[in-house]
Every structure is written in structure tokens, then in C-alpha cells.
Amino acid sequence: MTAVAELRGASRVYQMGSTEVRALDHVDLVFQQGEYAAIMGASGSGKSTMLNILGCLDRPTAGQYLLGGRDVSGLDDDELSRERNERLGFVFQAYNLIPHLTVLENIEVPMEYAEVAHAVARERATSLAVRMGLGDRLHHRPTELSGGQQQRVAIARSLANDPMVLLADEPTGNLDSKTGAEILGLLDELNDAGRTLIVVTHDPLVAARAHRTVTMHDGKIARVELRAGNAPAGGGPA
Amino acid sequence: MNSRRMIALAWKSLWLHRLRSLLTVLGIVFGVSSVVAMLAIGEGASQEAQAQIRRLGSRNILLASIKPPTDEDAGQQGSRVSRYGLLRKDLRGILASVPDIARAVPRRDMPVEARVGGRKVTTKLMGTEAAYAEVANLRMQAGRFLTAAEGHARKPVCVLGDGIARKLYRNVNPVGQELRAGSHYYRVIGLLASRGEGTGGTAGAGGESDMAIFVPIETMRERNSDVAVTRSSGSFTREHVELHRITVEAANGDEKTISRVAAALRSFIDLRHKKKGDVRITVPQELIRQARESKRIFTIVLAMIAAISLLVGGIGIMNIMLATVVERTREIGVRRAMGARRGHIVRQFLAETVLLAAFGGVIGLGLGMAIPAVVTYFGWMQTVVTPFSLVLAFGISALVGVVFGLYPAARAADLDPVEALRRE
Ligand SMILES: Nc1ncnc2c1ncn2[C@@H]1O[C@H](COP(=O)(O)OP(=O)(O)O)[C@@H](O)[C@H]1O
Ligand SMILES: [Mg+2]
Numbered sequence: 125m126t127a128v129a130e131l132r133g134a135s136r137v138y139q140m141g142s143t144e145v146r147a148l149d150h151v152d153l154v155f156q157q158g159e160y161a162a163i164m165g166a167s168g169s170g171k172s173t174m175l176n177i178l179g180c181l182d183r184p185t186a187g188q189y190l191l192g193g194r195d196v197s198g199l200d201d202d203e204l205s206r207e208r209n210e211r212l213g214f215v216f217q218a219y220n221l222i223p224h225l226t227v228l229e230n231i232e233v234p235m236e237y238a239e240v241a242h243a244v245a246r247e248r249a250t251s252l253a254v255r256m257g258l259g260d261r262l263h264h265r266p267t268e269l270s271g272g273q274q275q276r277v278a279i280a281r282s283l284a285n286d287p288m289v290l291l292a293d294e295p296t297g298n299l300d301s302k303t304g305a306e307i308l309g310l311l312d313e314l315n316d317a318g319r320t321l322i323v324v325t326h327d328p329l330v331a332a333r334a335h336r337t338v339t340m341h342d343g344k345i346a347r348v349e350l351r352a353g354n355a356p357a358g359g360g361p362a
Numbered sequence: 363m364n365s366r367r368m369i370a371l372a373w374k375s376l377w378l379h380r381l382r383s384l385l386t387v388l389g390i391v392f393g394v395s396s397v398v399a400m401l402a403i404g405e406g407a408s409q410e411a412q413a414q415i416r417r418l419g420s421r422n423i424l425l426a427s428i429k430p431p432t433d434e435d436a437g438q439q440g441s442r443v444s445r446y447g448l449l450r451k452d453l454r455g456i457l458a459s460v461p462d463i464a465r466a467v468p469r470r471d472m473p474v475e476a477r478v479g480g481r482k483v484t485t486k487l488m489g490t491e492a493a494y495a496e497v498a499n500l501r502m503q504a505g506r507f508l509t510a511a512e513g514h515a516r517k518p519v520c521v522l523g524d525g526i527a528r529k530l531y532r533n534v535n536p537v538g539q540e541l542r543a544g545s546h547y548y549r550v551i552g553l554l555a556s557r558g559e560g561t562g563g564t565a566g567a568g569g570e571s572d573m574a575i576f577v578p579i580e581t582m583r584e585r586n587s588d589v590a591v592t593r594s595s596g597s598f599t600r601e602h603v604e605l606h607r608i609t610v611e612a613a614n615g616d617e618k619t620i621s622r623v624a625a626a627l628r629s630f631i632d633l634r635h636k637k638k639g640d641v642r643i644t645v646p647q648e649l650i651r652q653a654r655e656s657k658r659i660f661t662i663v664l665a666m667i668a669a670i671s672l673l674v675g676g677i678g679i680m681n682i683m684l685a686t687v688v689e690r691t692r693e694i695g696v697r698r699a700m701g702a703r704r705g706h707i708v709r710q711f712l713a714e715t716v717l718l719a720a721f722g723g724v725i726g727l728g729l730g731m732a733i734p735a736v737v738t739y740f741g742w743m744q745t746v747v748t749p750f751s752l753v754l755a756f757g758i759s760a761l762v763g764v765v766f767g768l769y770p771a772a773r774a775a776d777l778d779p780v781e782a783l784r785r786e
Contacts (some may be wrong), residue, residue, distance in 0.1 A: 176780050178424075201703070202705075205701050205703040210701070214699050220692065220699075233697065233700050237702050270725070
């Protein structure tokens with residue numbers, strides 16, 4: 125069993141004038157290769173803060189964050205950008221596609237920053253789009269797509285550079301239950317194929333599919349639940 | 363991300379807001395087009411001026427008789443003869459006492475009425491010597507110029523300017539024909555080539571030779587007195603002028619010799635004419651220097667106008683780019699999450715600004731070349747668009763793009779990714 129992402133006594137403190145907000149408070153947490161983890165908790169409990177640190181968009185103010193065994197908490201902005209580009213994929217609640225780019229162009233964005241040759245990027249973007257069931261929407265713009273379709277594009281984009289970990293913040297939050305279930309089905313497929321998933325959610329359906337549910341409260345881990353019968357491919361979580 | 367992809371991306375987002383892009387670059391368009399147009403007009407004017415001055419002869423110093431202002435009351439009385447200007451003994455004195463002179467050629471002008479058949483033209487008879495053709499840089503179209511022998515023999519011969527020949531003879535070759543000027547007859551022995559004054563048709567710089575009839579100065583002296591009578595609105599003006607012009611050619615065309623000769627001539631005239639102010643001394647080489655100097659000043663003024671309009675244009679672009687950054691904050695956050703480094707964001711926005719400015723630059727070049735073309739087409743002025751001005755104007759517009767693009771681009775790159783993603 126290998127750990128892909130690990131928080132060691134990680135804290136994130138926001139300084140609001142004279143008061144401190146401990147958005148993340150000495151958290152120790154390990155995510156295993158191939159794991160499907162759900163992160164739950166009330167609003168303001170620190171879910172997004174944790175996801176931002178896991179996604180190298182933010183740094184812990186204290187403690188360590190190890191990504192693929194390497195401490196990244198001291199990296200500079202360019203190095204963090206490289207980590208995001210090469211090892212992390214993001215799926216957002218609001219899809220966050222770039223409005224003036226087509227489906228294919230949106231999927232190509234991470235590959236452009238990885239200096240992938242355009243022809244190669246185009247081919248990979250096409251195959252990802254087809255895999256997400258968007259074969260007939262390749263040259264459409266986001267505004268011409270439904271919410272479910274947009275989220276499929278976002279998932280395809282997150283997979284462009286074959287990331288080690290896929291991070292999702294409320295991926296079904298803007299979708300109706302039927303479309304949400306479809307998206308969750310796609311995530312299941314990705315996890316079945318070995319992709320590590322960390323999903324922030326309020327949705328009990330997500331928790332039902334995950335191997336493990338971490339519940340946050342006031343910046344601390346309040347509860348960790350393992351799902352019986354749910355285990356990462358190739359072995360159970362540690 | 364390679365630069366071609368970067369530019370394609372920039373083009374795409376500019377095209378998305380075509381009208382806004384166009385309005386944004388108007389400042390640059392006017393800045394660049396005014397640089398190109400004004401430089402073209404300035405260059406044309408300066409070339410025209412220099413050509414005119416060169417026609418006067420850069421080795422020459424021109425002395426001309428002018429009616430002094432103090433003598434004006436004499437004209438009103440109608441009876442008195444006003445006596446002023448260069449004298450024959452001035453010519454002899456100059457030749458004898460001023461050093462470094464190759465030659466000095468006199469000219470005396472007389473208003474006459476020239477007749478051929480039934481055609482009458484009021485013009486000027488110019489009495490001069492054989493060397494005049496060379497010092498005044500006159501070229502023959504047919505026949506030959508006056509000779510010294512004809513002068514000594516006081517022959518009744520003449521050489522016609524191109525303009526007067528056309529008026530008197532239309533399409534007939536005048537060489538060998540007779541003409542009457544005043545009360546005397548002359549045989550035409552030569553026809554001058556047209557001086558073809560600049561497009562503006564300003565008759566400066568010896569353009570007068572086109573309408574002149576040249577005769578040997580000795581012949582003129584024998585046939586006419588030094589007093590010329592002109593009648594204007596009922597009253598007569600009598601003027602006693604021995605010579606209207608002396609063209610002095612220096613032994614050498616270098617600046618030192620010219621200024622030495624000019625200084626000697628000035629003191630000679632001061633001495634002989636007691637500062638009456640009836641002789642004007644023109645040094646074409648000094649005029650060339652003045653023309654260069656005024657061109658330099660003109661260029662500096664233009665550069666300042668251009669700099670101001672480009673500055674305004676640049677600020678306009680910066681303003682729009684700052685608004686664009688705010689508008690696209692979410693996109694910036696997404697790109698950063700996907701792995702864009704700060705440098706990528708800087709380059710993306712810089713590419714847009716530079717492309718925008720260069721686009722304005724190209725439109726400006728087009729407009730800037732069209733304006734002088736129109737000016738020349740309607741014959742208002744001679745204009746010269748130099749390749750240098752095009753390169754300069756375009757280079758400046760691209761530079762404006764970089765300079766005024768850097769700040770918005772830096773603002774975009776410095777956005778915190780988490781904040782940017784949260785922004786609506
Ligand atoms: N940029 C910020 N500045 C100050 N406080 C913040 C900032 N971001 C988050 N917080 C605070 O940190 C805590 C955790 O926020 P967050 O991680 O967004 O919670 P969740 O995603 O679980 O709703 C909250 O109390 C929130 O107000
Ligand atoms: Mg949140």
C-alpha cells in the first residue's frame with residue numbers, strides 16, 4: 125500500500141486583523157493509492173481549505189504535506205504550479221470551463237502548460253471527450269452544453285495529464301439527482317480503473333460509494349468511517 | 363505553451379470583443395498615423411526646400427538690389443528718380459578686392475513687353491554674361507546660351523526661358539526666329555530647359571528664369587538707359603538701378619571658403635553702401651544649414667506630438683486590459699489550477715496587449731501612408747514616406763504594447779489562485 129497524499133500535523137491559519145481563524149487545525153491524514161475518499165462536514169468546517177492544500181493551491185501555515193512521498197509544503201509558486209499540472213486533477217462545483225474555448229480546447233489547457241505537442245494534445249483530448257460521451261460535442265462552447273455535459277468536460281480536462289490524484293469539490297452540487305448520479309457513475313469508473321479520488325461533498329450518495337468518509341468539524345477530523353465491502357482495488361485502506 | 367499558440371489564443375480573445383478592441387486601439391492608430399504622415403510631409407518639405415536651395419548653387423553667394431524702405435516717399439512724388447542697388451563699380455570692386463572668388467556675374471533686369479506676331483507678353487528682359495548659364499545652373503533645351511563675343515560685339519541676340527517661349531511661340535521652335543522686346547528686335551539663339559519648380563509651383567530659387575528673355579548685358583546697356591519707368595495705377599515710377607543681381611561663385615565649395623567670401627562681401631557692401639540696406643546678400647549654403655536645423659526642430663516637435671498620442675493610446679490600452687483582468691479573474695484561477703505558472707499568465711496577457719497595439723500600429727501605418735498620398739495627389743505638397751518612419755512607428759506601437767501591457771499582466775499573474783477561483 126502506498127500513500128499518495130499525506131497531511132502531517134497540517135494547519136492553515138487565517139489572520140483576520142487581531143483574530144486568528146484556524147481553518148485547518150493539526151490534521152493528520154493519509155490517502156492511499158487507488159482510494160476513493162469522501163470529505164464531509166458542516167459549512168465552514170474546513171473542507172475546502174483542506175482540499176486547496178491537497179491540491180497545491182495553498183500551503184499549510186504549519187505542518188507538512190507530502191504528495192507522492194515528497195514534502196511540497198515548502199515549494200515556491202512555480203514548483204507548486206508544476207505539481208498541479210503533472211500530478212493533480214481538479215473538478216469544481218461550478219465546472220469552471222473557459223467560456224470562449226471549445227470542448228476540445230478546454231480539455232487541452234493542462235496539456236498546453238505541460239508543453240505537450242498540439243497534435244498529441246488534440247488526439248488525447250478527443251479520446252477523453254469520447255470516453256466521457258461527448259463525441260458529438262467536440263467543437264461546442266460551454267454555453268451550448270448542459271450542466272452534466274459541462275461537468276463531463278471538466279472531468280475529461282482533469283484527466284488530461286493523467287494525474288496521480290483527482291480532487292473534486294462538490295462535483296454534483298449544481299446538478300439534478302439523475303445527472304449527479306451519472307457523474308458519480310463516471311467517477312466510480314475512474315476509481316475502478318485505479319485513480320485516487322478525494323471528493324468534498326454534502327451528498328450521502330457520494331459517501332455511500334466511497335471507501336472512506338472523513339468528517340470535519342472546526343478544522344479537525346471529527347470522524348473517519350470505513351465502508352464495509354468498499355475497498356481500493358488491490359487491497360484495503362490502512 | 364509555445365508562442366504561436368499564445369498569439370492564436372490572444373487573437374481569439376481579442377476577436378471575441380472586436381468592437382472593444384477596435385475602440386481601444388484608436389489612440390495607437392492616430393498616434394502611429396500622425397507620426398508617419400507628419401514625417402512624410404516634413405521629409406517632403408525639407409527635400410523640396412533643399413532642392414530649391416541647391417538650384418541656387420551651393421558654391422554661390424547672391425547679391426540682389428532691393429528698394430530700401432527709406433526711399434518710399436520718392437515713389438509717391440512721381441517725378442523723382444529713386445536710385446539704389448548694386449553698381450557696376452561694385453562688380454569691379456568685388457572682382458578686384460574679394461579673395462577666393464572664381465567669378466562674379468552681373469545681371470540687370472528690365473520690364474518689357476515682348477511681341478511675336480500678334481502675341482504680346484509682359485515679362486522681364488535680363489541682361490547678363492555668358493557665365494550666367496553656368497553659375498545659375500541653367501540647361502539648354504535647344505540652341506546655345508549667350509557668348510562673351512556676342513557681348514563685346516553688342517549683338518541683338520537672346521535666349522528664352524521655357525515658359526515665355528511657350529507663350530510667344532506655342533509649338534513652334536523659336537531658335538532662329540526674331541522677337542521684339544520693347545522697341546528693339548532680337549534674334550533667338552537658344553531655348554532653356556524648364557526649371558520644373560516643385561509640385562507647389564512656388565517660384566523661388568531662380569524659377570524666374572522660366573519667364574525671362576536673356577540678352578547680352580552690353581547690348582542692353584547700349585540700347586537702354588539705367589532708368590526704368592514703370593506705370594502703375596496712373597502714376598509713374600522711375601528707378602535708377604545699374605545692376606539687379608551679382609552672382610558670386612566662390613573658388614571652392616567648402617564651408618570655410620564660403621563663409622570667408624560671404625564675410626568679405628558683407629563688409630564690402632557695408633562699406634560701399636553705408637548700410638543703406640539696398641543690397642540683400644543670400645548664402646544658399648547657410649540656407650541649407652538653416653533648413654536642416656528647422657527640419658531637426660520640426661522632427662523633435664513631431665516626436666513629442668507622437669509620444670503624447672502614443673502615451674494616451676497606451677494608457678487607453680492599459681485601462682482596458684486592467685478591466686479585462688478583472689473580468690477574467692475566474693479564468694485566471696482555472697488556468698492556475700490547471701498548472702499555469704505566473705510567467706504563463708504574464709505572457710498570455712502581454713501577448714494580447716502587444717497584439718492589440720501592433721494591430722493598431724498596422725491600421726495606423728495604412729492611414730499614415732494614405733494621408734501623404736492624398737496630400738500629394740491634390741498637389742498641396744510634396745511628401746516622402748521613408749521606410750525608416752514606418753519601422754519607427756510600428757516599433758513604437760509594439761513597444762507601447764509591452765510597456766503598458768506589463769502592469770495589467772503582472773496584476774493578473776499575482777492573483778491568488780484560491781481567491782481567483784472563488785470570484786464570480
Ligand atoms: N481567505 C480566507 N480568509 C479568512 N478566513 C477564511 C478564508 N477562507 C476560509 N476561511 C475560514 O476558514 C474556515 C473554513 O472554511 P472552508 O474551508 O471554506 O470551509 P468549508 O469548505 O468546509 O465550508 C471558515 O471559518 C472560513 O470562514
Ligand atoms: Mg467549501
